[in-house]
Amino acid sequence: MAHGAFEQTYAAAEDRYEHLAYRRAGASGLDLPPLSLGLWQKFGTDYPPRTQREIILRAFDLGIAHFDNADRYGPPHRAAQQVFGAVLAKDLAPYRDELVLSTKAGNPIGPSPYLKGGSRKSLLNSLDHSLRDLRTDYVDVFYHHRPDPTVPIEETVGALASAVQQGKALYVGVSNYDPEQAHEAAVLLREAGVPLLVHQPRYSIFDRTPERSGLLDLAARDGFGLVVYSPLAQGLLTDKYLEDIPAGARAENSAFLKPDQIDAAYRERAAALNDLAKDRGQSLAQLALQWVLRRPEVTSALIGASSTWQLDHNAKALDFPDLTDDELEHIDEHGVHGTGLGI
Numbered sequence: 001m002a003h004g005a006f007e008q009t010y011a012a013a014e015d016r017y018e019h020l021a022y023r024r025a026g027a028s029g030l031d032l033p034p035l036s037l038g039l040w041q042k043f044g045t046d047y048p049p050r051t052q053r054e055i056i057l058r059a060f061d062l063g064i065a066h067f068d069n070a071d072r073y074g075p076p077h078r079a080a081q082q083v084f085g086a087v088l089a090k091d092l093a094p095y096r097d098e099l100v101l102s103t104k105a106g107n108p109i110g111p112s113p114y115l116k117g118g119s120r121k122s123l124l125n126s127l128d129h130s131l132r133d134l135r136t137d138y139v140d141v142f143y144h145h146r147p148d149p150t151v152p153i154e155e156t157v158g159a160l161a162s163a164v165q166q167g168k169a170l171y172v173g174v175s176n177y178d179p180e181q182a183h184e185a186a187v188l189l190r191e192a193g194v195p196l197l198v199h200q201p202r203y204s205i206f207d208r209t210p211e212r213s214g215l216l217d218l219a220a221r222d223g224f225g226l227v228v229y230s231p232l233a234q235g236l237l238t239d240k241y242l243e244d245i246p247a248g249a250r251a252e253n254s255a256f257l258k259p260d261q262i263d264a265a266y267r268e269r270a271a272a273l274n275d276l277a278k279d280r281g282q283s284l285a286q287l288a289l290q291w292v293l294r295r296p297e298v299t300s301a302l303i304g305a306s307s308t309w310q311l312d313h314n315a316k317a318l319d320f321p322d323l324t325d326d327e328l329e330h331i332d333e334h335g336v337h338g339t340g341l342g343i
Contacts, residue, residue, distance in 0.1 A: 010091035010092070012060055013060075013062075016060065016061050016062065016063045016065075017063050018063070019062050019063040019315065020034055020035065020062070020315070023225075025197055025198055025225035025300075026223045026224040026225040026299070027195070027223030027224075028171070028197050028223075028225070032100060032227070032299050033063055033066055034293055034299075034300055034318060035064055035289070035300065035301055035303050035314065035317075035318075036068050036300045036301070036302050036303070037055070037056065037059040037066070037304075037305065038229060039067065039068065039073050039081075039083070040068075040073050040080070040302075041073075043074075043079070044073070044074035044075040044076065044080060045074070045075060045079050046075060047306075049086075051306075051307070052083050054308055055305050055306075055307070055311055056084065056087050056092075057091060057092075058308040060099075062312070064315070065098055065099055066099075066100040066300060067099065067101055067102070068227070069084060069101070069103045069130075069134070070103055070104035071104065071105050071107075071126050071129065071130055072108075072109050078109070078130075078133055081103065081130055081134050082133045084101075084134060085136070086135075088134065088136065089135045100140040101139045101140050102140060102142070102143060103139050103142060103143070104144070104145040104175060104200075105122065105130070105144065106122065106123065106126075106145035106146055106148060107145040107146055117150065117151055118147070118148030118150075118151040118153075118155065119159075120155055120162070123144065123159040123160070123163070124162065124163065127139070127142055127163055127169070128168075137167075137168075138168055138169060139168070139169050140170045141169065141197060141198065142160060142164075142169035142171075142173070143174060143198075143200060144174050144175065144177075145175050145176070146175060146176040147174075153181070153188065156185075157185055157188040160172040160189065160194065161189060164194045165194070171197035171198070172189065172194055172196065172197060173198040173199060173200060173224075175199065175201070176202075178213060178215075179213050179214050182199050182215065183218055183222060186223075187222075196222065196224045197224060198224055198227050198299065200227045200228070200302075201215060201226060201228060201229070202228070202230045203229075203231065203292055204230055204232065204237060204292060205233070205237055205291055205331060205335035206236060206335060206336070206341055207341055208335075209337075210226065210228070216297045219297040220296075220297050225297070225298075225299030226295075226299060227298075227299055227302060228292050228298055228300075229302045231288055231289055231292045231302070231303070232288050232303075233288075233340065233341060236261075236266065236339070236340045237273070237284055237285060237287075237288035238283070239274055239283065239284050239285075241262045241266070241270070242267060242271055243267075261342055262340060265336075266340040269334045269336060269339050270284070270339075272330075272333075272334040273287065273288075273334050276327060276330055276331070276334075280321075280327070282316075282317070283313065285313070285317070286314065286317035286320065289303070290317050290318070290320060290322075290323060291323065294322070294323055
């Protein structure tokens with residue numbers, strides 16, 4: 001990957017901690033920014049390295065010090081970690097102590113049985129590889145990416161605990177676990193002396209699963225924070241699809257969003273939410289981010305970005321007044337669970 005073209009020397013903005021009010025992650029001592037930059041999409045070999053670097057550095061200048069990665073992110077797999085590792089080595093190395101770097105393992109990244117799942121071998125091997133990709137000797141948070149029912153949870157949790165005990169991670173998390181699985185992991189990790197820091201579920205106005213499943217309540221009881229992904233529902237909670245599917249939009253070529261999901265019911269509900277956002281002087285995306293962050297159990301919302309403009313725009317979501325009870329009722333009326341998501 002041709003990152004050698006980067007010439008200028010980066011110096012972080014001196015006012016970077018004046019933009020966002022950090023939030024405590026559950027019962028831990030760790031604070032995270034309310035918005036975190038996710039490298040799930042737009043950080044593979046299919047996107048310009050210079051733009052990727054600009055987005056990462058702009059995020060840090062805005063006070064977004066948490067960067068979320070995974071061995072699976074690309075394309076190809078591991079590419080997003082390598083992109084970030086190059087920027088860390090060239091620009092952000094002097095600020096490593098100010099960064100919260102997270103990565104995940106467990107989702108398939110190849111045909112080998114050791115390139116997927118929740119076994120000790122899979123998780124710890126992947127972590128070692130990720131550290132090389134990221135060009136760092138530890139990550140701040142190491143996640144199991146999704147539950148693996150074929151492996152005893154004691155083994156998976158033991159591997160996470162070992163990552164901390166070996167100095168390769170400071171904290172651990174889980175992602176996509178249902179409440180029962182998350183509670184069992186939290187109990188076992190507490191017994192191992194490595195408390196569960198965070199859980200990463202999908203959560204948005206159109207995906208109320210953490211509310212309906214009891215995960216939000218469990219997070220409060222078990223003392224872990226939530227770092228929620230897809231708060232904009234893959235772009236459905238923006239004004240992008242209110243009329244047509246624009247050329248080059250994610251719905252044209254994404255495995256996670258298909259054109260048939262953008263139906264009349266979606267457009268009617270999204271338009272009503274967009275009207276509310278306009279009345280508040282903000283965009284639908286900003287409203288959607290504010291909505292997930294209204295819950296104290298939510299420590300941070302993961303946002304992606306294809307440009308620094310988009311990053312700046314979403315970061316302004318926290319500049320607006322709190323949502324009123326009447327506005328929350330309006331959102332509940334039109335933010336119907338499963339809209340546009342096929343769930």
